[in-house]
Amino acid sequence: MAALLAGCAGQATKTDQAEPVEDAASSEALVTERLDTARDLIEQQRTEEAEVVLSALQFDRLNTAQKTDYAELKAEIALILGDGQEALNWLSGDRAYLFDGLPMERQIQIRFKRAEAHEYAGEYLAASRERIFLAPLLDGDQATYNHEQIWFDLQLVPEESLRTLAESESSPDLTGWLDLALIARENVEDVRQQVLAIDDWINRHPSHPAAQQLPGDLTLLRQIARQQPRNIAVLLPLTGPLEKAGKAIRSGILAAWYEARSLGRETPSLTFFDTALNQDAYNVYKQAVFEGADLVIGPLDKASVQRLQSQEVLSVPVLALNYSDNRNEAPHSFYQFGLAPEDEAEQVANQAWQQGMRRAMVLAPDSDWGRKVSDAFIRRWEIQGGHITSKSLFTRPDQYLNTVKRALNVHDSEQRHRNLQQILGRNIVFEPRRREDIDVVFMVAFPSQARQLKPVLNYQFASDLPVMATSHLYGGSDNPDRDKDLNGVSFVEMPWKLRQTPLENTVEIAFDELYTGYETLVALGVDAYRLYPRLPQLQRFPDARVYGVTGTLRLDEKRRVHRELTWAEFIEGRAETRTGLDDSLSPDTWR
Known part of the structure; x- marks a missing residue:
């Protein structure tokens, strides 16, 4: 009997151990299958279906290899959708360690994706640095494309950012690129002088990749100078x-x-x-x-x-x-060539999208011009995938309050208050609320209009909402007493009016x-x-x-x-130029 019981106990123990191993193997196979399915769907550009497949997996419960695949697939979906910040969330920061031990070919692909994510996010300095460090690992068409893309990215970096980094950087390849990018900003009005500056740069950096293969638009300058x-x-x-x-x-x-x-x-x-x-x-x-x-x-x-x-x-x-x-x-x-206000509206839409905003409220004058500018913003916003929560057109100043209330749905909140008072038959303590589905306000207004609209927004419980605008709200000179109500408003403006x-x-x-x-x-x-x-x-x-x-x-x-145009923001009633500096300037954030 004792022997029989011992045998049964041993059998039971083996059964208890075998079941979890079987479940683990089954779970491992299921995760692999889902990751493979999501990868196939992404290759077919069926991103919504790929998202559904990945949503069934819990990232924190995956092993390291699975987490690596999962993060890369999530980043690919974000890049397809043009969401650079979301892609960076999966490719850098706390998750960057996932890609450190990968084979070289796959690491190259990850770095390409990271550079592309920085570009979508408007972080062109970080993107160019990623590509500069990647360049020695490339050859053929990949190398040629990456080389030209470095130059493209550097052309979109504000000059102040280039100079700041050039003063602190020691990498010869990076400093050479930065110096060349600064030459492209100087002597813009004199092609011949710029050609001489480029020749001098080549003499000082004969082994630099850009000296071996000068960006195409700079190569053409010599011919242009003669014609x-x-x-x-x-x-x-x-x-x-x-x-x-x-x-x-x-x-x-x-x-x-x-x-x-x-x-x-x-x-x-x-x-x-x-x-x-x-x-x-x-x-x-x-x-x-x-x-x-x-x-x-x-x-x-x-x-x-x-x-x-x-x-x-x-x-x-x-x-x-x-x-x-x-x-x-x-x-x-x-x-x-002209001063099309549509360019400004589209630039604001691009910037707001890059900052992660997805739901926009629009305020504009009730005029042909106001509709033209606001519609340009809306077209660009919706092409990117954004949602317009409301569009309100204002006319006379005495109607600004009602216009803003309608846009923020404060009227509906006040109507609910009135209905409740009628039902209860007595006064009740009440604080109206605005709608919560707004990430940013796009405002098209001239100075006198903007100085009244922003305080109305603040008064109607929207002081925490970012407000972005075109150049039209800026009078062209500092007027802190009148513009202090515009504090925090970001806008685009031509350099001519911001820098004497x-x-x-x-x-x-x-x-x-x-x-x-x-x-x-x-x-x-x-x-x-x-x-x-x-x-x-x-x-x-x-x-x-x-x-x-x-x-x-x-x-x-x-x-x-x-x-x-250049970005600026009202601070203490004065228009302060944004330099474009961001966290990408800190070497500690670059991998």
């Missing part, structure tokens, strides 16, 4: 209803031209044509060409721009100073009667003069940038110039 126009015709309205606008642009062009001459640079001859004297802009263009122009800057008004755009061929290149509403194909030598330069001082003194109220058009004239030599460079290399006083300029496939 500068000698005679420029400027087509502007110098009389009539648009006289002040035309003369402000002329002031900017002349200021940039005189500055170049004073510095001993080669300058073209300038001839100004008054488009107000001839209704047909094409006739003015033909006259300018007949008189020897090899480049035309202008015209300004939309009708004239569209008249030139409609021509089948233009023998001399045109840099129009406005955008045509006609999206049809234009002649190959026809470029469009010697050229701006000259313009303000020499053209004082034209400057006040037309500063932005003066800046447009300055950039038009500085931009024309770079048009072939921008056209051939879409990633190339020109750093102007109206913003960082690039050219799209339709040869329309787009601007990226």
Whole structure:
């Protein structure tokens, strides 16, 4: 009996031990199967289904190898959706250790994903550094792509950030790239001088990767320097209803031209044509060409721009100073440059998305202009996958309170209070509430409007909501007494209005009667003069940038110039420029 019981006990013990081993093996196989399924779905771009499959797994209960696969798959889904911050949550920080012991080929892929995540998140300095450290491990097409992408990223880093890092960095490859990127920011208005600076950089860094393979847009500069126009015709309205606008642009062009001459640079001859004297802009263009122009800057008004755009061929290149509403194909030598507010709205949408915001409330004037700017934000926001919680259009100041209340659903909260009082038949203590499904407020407003709207938002329980705006809410000079209510509001603005330069001082003194109220058009004239030599460079290399006083300029496939402006924020009633510095500047955060 004792022997039988001992045998049974031993059998029972074996059974108790075998079952968990079987369950563990089964669980391991199930996890592997789910991870493989999610990977297959991601390859087919079926990200929602992949998310569902991964949601059935508990990350904290996986082993290290499974956690590594899981984190990489979650990052891939985030990158497909364009969510850089979410991808970085899985690829860096507390989870970065998961990828340390992987085979080299897989580590390379992880670093590529990490660089791409930084790019989606707008952390271009961190992205460029990731790619610079990755470069020695690459060859062939991968190496070529990564090389050009380093240069693309560095062009999007604010100059202050480049200089700050260049002063503290010791890595030869990184410092060489930073020095070259700073050269691209200097002597923007003088192609020949920039070519000399690049040649000097190559002599000082002969073994640097960028010296061995100079970024393509810089290589083209040598050819551009030899093909500068000698005679420029400027087509502007110098009389009539648009006289002040035309003369402000002329002031900017002349200021940039005189500055170049004073510095001993080669300058073209300038001839100004008054488009107000001839209704047909094409006739003015033909006259300018007949008189020897090899480049035309202008015209300004939309009708004239569209008249030139409609021509089948233009023998001399045109840099129009406005955008045509006609999206049809234009002649190959026809470029469009202006101060489109839609660029600002799209930049705000991109920045808010990069900061992790997904639900936006929109406040804008009830006008054609207000709807145009707010709709540009909404289009970009929804393309990225964002949600518009409400869009409210305001008119008179005495209606701002009701407009904001409706946007925040405070009216509904107050109505519930009234209904409850009727039901109970007595007064009750009550504090209204706003809707909670808002991450950011996009505000389109002029200074006098913004100074009233922001306090209304604060009063209606929205003081904690980030407010982002276009340049229109900034008056152009510090006015702390009037702007203190705008504290915390972030906005985009052209560098010309945020940083005083010697050229701006000259313009303000020499053209004082034209400057006040037309500063932005003066800046447009300055950039038009500085931009024309770079048009072939921008056209051939879409990633190339020109750093102007109206913003960082690039050219799209339709040869329309787009601007990226500088970020600023109201602090103690003053507009303070954001340098773009972030945690990516700390070496401790880089792996």
